[in-house]
Amino acid sequence: QVQLVESGGGVVQPGGSLRLSCAASGFTFSNYGMHWVRQAPGKGLDWVAFIRYDGSNKYYADSVKGRFTISRDNSENTLYLQMSSLRAEDTAVYYCAKGPGNYMDVWGKGTTVTVSS
Amino acid sequence: ETVLTQSPGTLSLSPGERATLSCRASQSVSSTSLAWYQQNPGQAPRLLIYGASSRATGIPDRFSGSGSGTDFTLTISRLEPEDFAVYYCQQYGSSPPQLTFGGGTKVEIK
Numbered sequence: 001q002v003q004l005v006e007s008g009g010g011v012v013q014p015g016g017s018l019r020l021s022c023a024a025s026g027f028t029f030s031n032y033g034m035h036w037v038r039q040a041p042g043k044g045l046d047w048v049a050f051i052r053y054d055g056s057n058k059y060y061a062d063s064v065k066g067r068f069t070i071s072r073d074n075s076e077n078t079l080y081l082q083m084s085s086l087r088a089e090d091t092a093v094y095y096c097a098k099g100p101g102n103y104m105d106v107w108g109k110g111t112t113v114t115v116s117s
Numbered sequence: 118e119t120v121l122t123q124s125p126g127t128l129s130l131s132p133g134e135r136a137t138l139s140c141r142a143s144q145s146v147s148s149t150s151l152a153w154y155q156q157n158p159g160q161a162p163r164l165l166i167y168g169a170s171s172r173a174t175g176i177p178d179r180f181s182g183s184g185s186g187t188d189f190t191l192t193i194s195r196l197e198p199e200d201f202a203v204y205y206c207q208q209y210g211s212s213p214p215q216l217t218f219g220g221g222t223k224v225e226i227k
Contacts, residue, residue: 035216037162045154045162045205047216059214062118095161102209102216103152105173107161 002026002106004096009111016086016115022079022096022108030054030074035104036081038092038113046092049081050101059101064090086115119144119210121219129227136193138222140206145186150209153182153191156221157202165204166191193224201226 008020022034036048049070050059058070069082079096091114097104120143130136140151153166164173166182169189179194193200206219 044221045156045207045218047207047218050214050216061215099164101214102150103164103167103207104154104162105164105167107163109161 002098004098004106004108006094006096006108006111009094009113011114011116012086013117014087014115017082017084018086018113020081020083020094020096020111020113022081024077024079024098027098029072029077032098033101034070034072034079035097035099036068036070036079037095037097037104037107038090039095039110040089040092043092048094051079052101083113086113088115091115118215119146119208119217121206121208121217123204123206123219123222125222126220127223127225129225130196131227132196132198134196136191136196136200136224138191138193138204138224140184140189140191140219142187142189142208146189146208146210148185150211151182151184151189152207154205154207155200155202156205157199162205196224200224 003025005023035050051070067085071080093110095110096108098106122141124139148169151169154162156162170182181192203221203223
């Protein structure tokens with residue numbers, strides 16, 4: 001079955017960097033766009049970034065533009081989110097999700113990122 | 118940027134009752150770009166509806182979506198115990214490409 005498994009979360013100091021990974025299985029990864037979506041503790045959903053199936057186009061929320069980079073390795077069926085210049089407000093559960101550009105049809109269970117000194 | 122406003126913030130209903138959730142956009146949204154998600158506590162969101170009215174795979178037919186322009190509705194015809202959760206609407210805007218979520222509606226047991 002379709003499965004997405006995030007990893008790489010943890011505690012990082014403000015200004016630090018972290019790379020999240022999302023391992024995909026059960027579908028042809030290279031045929032689908034992928035998203036990152038986050039959820040701060042007790043808050044709603046917040047879209048972060050999207051990458052097209054072939055990596056040709058990438059789109060970002062204004063709040064992370066210039067600090068986060070989405071990428072993918074279709075040979076490894078893996079999605080990445082490189083996060084730098086992290087701020088306290090980036091603290092959240094980060095979900096990867098499969099989908100066309102306009103919605104997300106399958107979600108992973110998420111990985112937790114905490115930005116704190 | 119299109120802002121989505123969901124109402125009410127909390128809906129208190131009993132099992133078997135009908136739930137009507139509203140999502141209002143600050144500007145017109147293409148119907149192909151409006152989706153609804155369900156999230157239970159401690160779990161990842163689940164896609165319910167895409168294209169404003171199309172049910173996702175495996176979603177029971179008690180869930181239905183409707184609307185156009187700036188006003189969209191998610192209806193749950195008869196609430197089952199597992200339906201008590203938080204629901205989010207989401208839209209896609211193409212210029213520039215951005216996705217935004219509403220603030221959510223919590224459906225709780227009365």
